[in-house]
Amino acid sequence: MPKSARRGRTLLVKNPQSNGLPVVAIPCSREQLVHAYLSRCLSSLSEQAFELHLMDCRACLHAIEVQRLLVLGISEFRRRRSHARSSAKLSLARSRRARRPRAKA
Numbered sequence: 001m002p003k004s005a006r007r008g009r010t011l012l013v014k015n016p017q018s019n020g021l022p023v024v025a026i027p028c029s030r031e032q033l034v035h036a037y038l039s040r041c042l043s044s045l046s047e048q049a050f051e052l053h054l055m056d057c058r059a060c061l062h063a064i065e066v067q068r069l070l071v072l073g074i075s076e077f078r079r080r081r082s083h084a085r086s087s088a089k090l091s092l093a094r095s096r097r098a099r100r101p102r103a104k105a
Contacts, residue, residue, distance in 0.1 A: 028059045038067055 028034075033050050036042050042050060054061045 028057055028063075030057070030060060031063075034060055034063045034067075038064060 030050070030053060033042070033046075033053075037047065037050050050060075054064070
């Protein structure tokens, strides 16, 4: 675990099992369970036990909240970028139509 995470600071690191998304390193011995929990890789019994752990461990709970916010933020960014591209294409098409000389009848 990185030094700064051991001192209680939150640090973003890259986890090879996280599909390239940044994950939060936490000062808890159950850090790997956070990643497994978010990936829905835990058995139902392990998931229940980890959820009980979340009631007592603010570090794990914070890590889960941050990771979910990162995923939501990335999704929102992609959605807005896609919308902006569509709007830009539509505006460009309209401006091209407006610039064309009209044929006289």
